[in-house]
Amino acid sequence: MAGERFELEPTVQALLRDVGVAPPVVLRRARLPADLFARRPIELSVDEYYRFWTALEVEAGDRSLAVDIGRAISVEMFSPPLFAALCSADLTAAARRVATYKALMGPLRMSAETDQGLTISFTWPTSVASAPPPLLAVVELVFWVALARIATREPVRPSFVTVVGRPTDLPRLEEYLGTRIRASGTYSITFGAMDAFRPFLTENEAMRRVFAPHLRRRLSDLGASATVAERVRAALRESLPAGDASIGAITSRLATSPRTLQRQLHQEGTTFQGVLTATREELARHYLDVEGLRTSEVAYLLGYGDTTSFYRAFRTWTGLTPETARRAVPMTESRTAPEPEPG
The missing domain is CATH 3.90.1520.10 (H-NOX domain)
Incomplete structure (x- = not known):
């Protein structure tokens, strides 16, 4: 060391x-x-x-x-x-x-x-x-x-x-x-x-303050017409930073069972793993657009146990390393950390 x-x-x-x-x-x-x-x-x-x-x-x-x-x-x-x-x-x-x-x-x-x-x-x-x-x-x-x-x-x-x-x-x-x-x-x-084991009141509060508007889609904000995949995606956005990407954590949030959730996702033409992968890729692209956020921290916030696993996944999604993607993709917005909401 x-x-x-x-x-x-x-x-x-x-x-x-x-x-x-x-x-x-x-x-x-x-x-x-x-x-x-x-x-x-x-x-x-x-x-x-x-x-x-x-x-x-x-x-x-x-x-x-x-x-x-x-x-x-x-x-x-x-x-x-x-x-x-x-x-x-x-x-x-x-x-x-x-x-x-x-x-x-x-x-x-x-x-x-x-x-x-x-x-x-x-x-x-x-x-x-x-x-x-x-x-x-x-x-x-x-x-x-x-x-x-x-x-x-x-x-x-x-x-x-x-x-x-x-x-x-x-x-x-x-x-x-x-x-x-x-x-x-x-x-x-x-x-x-x-x-x-006292419940954290900030479990959703931190998400609300830090995430950019297009990612700040909480379960409570979804309409009645939201698909099951959309509900899973919203739950994952809240669970991934805390390190829990398991289907058990998501079904607990959605008050359903793993078997029922998998059946409903199958009816929509997808799977839990498919929604998880898509959500991670979406969040990865968002995090890599934040100035000063290190690749190891991006991996951490996506629920990966180590940076190597994130590198491997990101290459599968894009064919690029996270660093190369940061340099290659023109940023349309200011690359700064999200401003906290007032109040």
Whole structure:
């Protein structure tokens, strides 16, 4: 892992400004290129990744920057991991979804275990000489509390939190988390069963705010004349970002059985797999038209377990790689991330 490079999300720049930290100053202290945030993709080695977060912690001074970051996270941020998490049914589903993608986002591994609740823990590469910057590790924990509160609109508090060492801003962190922090050899956060499976109110809200108008076709918006295939397509648009493309998930949304659904689709001259493939291709073309959205993130939002599977599927659909399609297809609209709707 020491030789790998990881992509820093472009939204980090906006997040830094939201918490009152000047990105140029952080980059200079971290000995990183001044134009780093203008590059696509923003790739860092493990050492550079650690230097960035260490510089950020130094610039924060005696502030509790992890808490400030947690409070700055919002549903309006178009961050694919956050978006997919908000689209999930509950905190447990979100953790399992993000865990499959976490290794692409930084030099760490995340696990989500359920045993009378939910425990999320992080491990860091042993091949790197230095330990992860404390701020980076603590922000990973704070993220899940912020997410749970945003998604449920409840003052969710973890039941157990462990960190390595003692954070300098311990009192403020404990106040934000609403629980004591215990010293341990690992970074982990545990939620009780009620909060682990509390329904996310953002399951459709995130879709409404982020998707472009021609993709914002929710099940509730379909008319009585909509075909079964159209209803399946609408359900898939809501399920894919949360990582569930199974026929069981779709039949649950449509209140029917897999056998009945397959029979109805057959009568319309198609199959569930056919609708799934067509929907993925449609969404892939849409996502590839979004400025700054990485190919790995597109694969993630389409419910693929890895980037290779998405590459293979996209070649089957178009005969091109995603990168080639991006360069070859003239964009008729501004290639920017979708603006959130007012209200």
